[in-house]
Amino acid sequence: MADGKLSSQWQQTATILSALCNPHRDTKRHPRPFTPDDFNPYARREKPKPKQHPILAMAEMMGLDVPESALKKHAKQPSN
Numbered sequence: 001m002a003d004g005k006l007s008s009q010w011q012q013t014a015t016i017l018s019a020l021c022n023p024h025r026d027t028k029r030h031p032r033p034f035t036p037d038d039f040n041p042y043a044r045r046e047k048p049k050p051k052q053h054p055i056l057a058m059a060e061m062m063g064l065d066v067p068e069s070a071l072k073k074h075a076k077q078p079s080n
Contacts, residue, residue: 010041011036013040014040017039021034022034
């Protein structure tokens with residue numbers, strides 16, 4: 001219950017901070033407006049997934065193991 005109250009208080013504080021910072025931000029250095037989640041330590045942040053080789057992605061869906069040496073061998077084939 002204490003976590004919920006603390007999270008709620010941080011959400012209010014983060015909203016005020018974003019409202020104060022947006023008019024004073026440098027739009028060339030920071031073109032995207034600040035959001036409350038930028039200031040809230042309790043906000044959930046989605047980490048971008050690392051790009052995966054398309055063959056590895058397909059093999060993962062099929063449940064197959066592909067050695068990385070096979071990917072390197074086929075990576076530099078000239079296209080016709």
